[in-house]
Structures are given as C-alpha cells and as structure tokens.
Amino acid sequence: ICSSPDYHNCPAPGMPEYAFIGRSNVGKSSLINMLTGQKELARTSSTPGKTRLINHFLIDENWYLTDLPGYGFARISRSERTQWLGMIRDYLQFRKNLLATFLLVDARLEPQRADTDFIHWMGSNMLPFLIVFTKSDKLSGSKLDSNLSRYRAFLHKTWEELPRIITASSVNGLGKDEILDFIKEANTVFRS
Ligand code: GTP
Ligand code: MG
Numbered sequence: 001i002c003s004s005p006d007y008h009n010c011p012a013p014g015m016p017e018y019a020f021i022g023r024s025n026v027g028k029s030s031l032i033n034m035l036t037g038q039k040e041l042a043r044t045s046s047t048p049g050k051t052r053l054i055n056h057f058l059i060d061e062n063w064y065l066t067d068l069p070g071y072g073f074a075r076i077s078r079s080e081r082t083q084w085l086g087m088i089r090d091y092l093q094f095r096k097n098l099l100a101t102f103l104l105v106d107a108r109l110e111p112q113r114a115d116t117d118f119i120h121w122m123g124s125n126m127l128p129f130l131i132v133f134t135k136s137d138k139l140s141g142s143k144l145d146s147n148l149s150r151y152r153a154f155l156h157k158t159w160e161e162l163p164r165i166i167t168a169s170s171v172n173g174l175g176k177d178e179i180l181d182f183i184k185e186a187n188t189v190f191r192s
Helices: 028-036 078-094 113-124 141-156 176-191
Strands: 002-004 017-022 054-059 063-067 098-106 129-134 165-167
Touching (some): 017 028, 017 078, 028 063, 028 176, 078 098, 098 113, 098 176, 113 129
Parallel strands (some): 017 098, 098 129, 129 165
Antiparallel strands (some): 002 054
16 A cells, blocks of 8 residues: 555554565565565566565455565665665664564575574564574475574574464465465454
8 A cells, every 4th residue: 555765654553464574585575575465466576576565465354464575685885885884773662563573594595694583683672573494495394404404503502482384385375374364363452
C-alpha cells in the first residue's frame, strides 16, 4: 500500500506488523511473494539493492508485512550506509505495532558478519525476531542440517537462548505454513 523513506511516514500503527530483513539478494522479496501467493507483489531481482524503502503490504485487511532494504550491498557510499542504518534502526526500535522481525539468512553460507552484527544488535536491544534460513532448496537435507547446527553453535557462543530458526524456500514453499502460523498466533495476541 505504500513505500516510506522512514518510520515517521509509515501508515498508522493500528494493525499488527511484521518486517522482513536481511542482506541484499538473500531472497526477502521472493519470500514475501511466496507467503502471499502472489508472484510479483514484491519486486525481485538478481541485481542487489533493488529495495530501498520501507514497503508496506496490507494482508487480508488485517496485518502489515514490510519489505525492508537489504543491507550489505557493495555499491553504496559510507554516508548512505550510515543513513540507511539509522533509518532501519529507528523503524525497528520505534515502530509501535511491529510484533516481530524475520531476519533472513542464506542457508548455504557460514555465519556472515553483517548478519551476526545485526543479530547482536537486535538481541542487545531486546527486539523480538526469528531467523529464516532461505534458499534451502539449494542444499541436500544433510548439508542443511549441518549448516543449521553450525549456525546455532555460532550464536551460542554469545547467546544462551536462541531465536526460533525456520527453514524456508521460495521455490518449493518450505516454511510457508510455519511462518504464517506464527503470524496468525501473534495477531491474536495483538488484538487481545
Ligand atoms: P534486495 O531487494 O536486493 O535486497 O534482494 P532480496 O533479498 O529481496 O532478494 P530477491 O527476492 O530479489 O531474490 C534474489 C535472487 O535470489 C533472485 O534471483 C531469486 O530468484 C533468488 N531466490 C530467492 N529466494 C530463493 C529460494 O528460496 N530458492 C532459490 N533457489 N532462489 C531464490
Ligand atoms: Mg527485495
């Protein structure tokens, strides 16, 4: 329904909201399309950095889903990066109706600094989030399991309690029910 340059310009916070964030090209827009069952709702691209604004989607006239710009794309100046980070952090900290953030990480990769820095920042600020392992269709089951264990072990070096981790694929729909069930449940909490 709208694209905003910062949280001040976002729609009125009258409905529960869930944000999707992650490094550029991790598959945020694809996951949003998979969850909503609409092929071209969020624009996808093989060119990193396509999403630059806070994009609000109103789902079932009932809750908001936001597609945030990816972090970590190379062709961006230091001042642009600082400005982007401030904008996103303000949104995540001050958006009143934001119930949870889905942080997407590429299931194929070992923990990436940009992601783990972000995880530490979210945890330190006590902001609720889940981790979504994307592009799981590109891995065998055993490789996926070992990458998941590696990720958990890495996070356990810092955190006693870990966020929920959901395995997903925009190609075969894995993770769709788990993510939507979480949202459905959280929506009832918001209403009550
Ligand atoms: P930015 O908006 O640039 O931050 O990127 P994004 O995170 O929105 O990524 P996007 O959804 O545009 O996907 C990037 C590329 O990865 C595209 O070529 C997608 O087709 C591909 N892709 C995304 N999700 C999956 C997945 O689950 N499996 C596979 N195999 N490819 C995927
Ligand atoms: Mg995108």
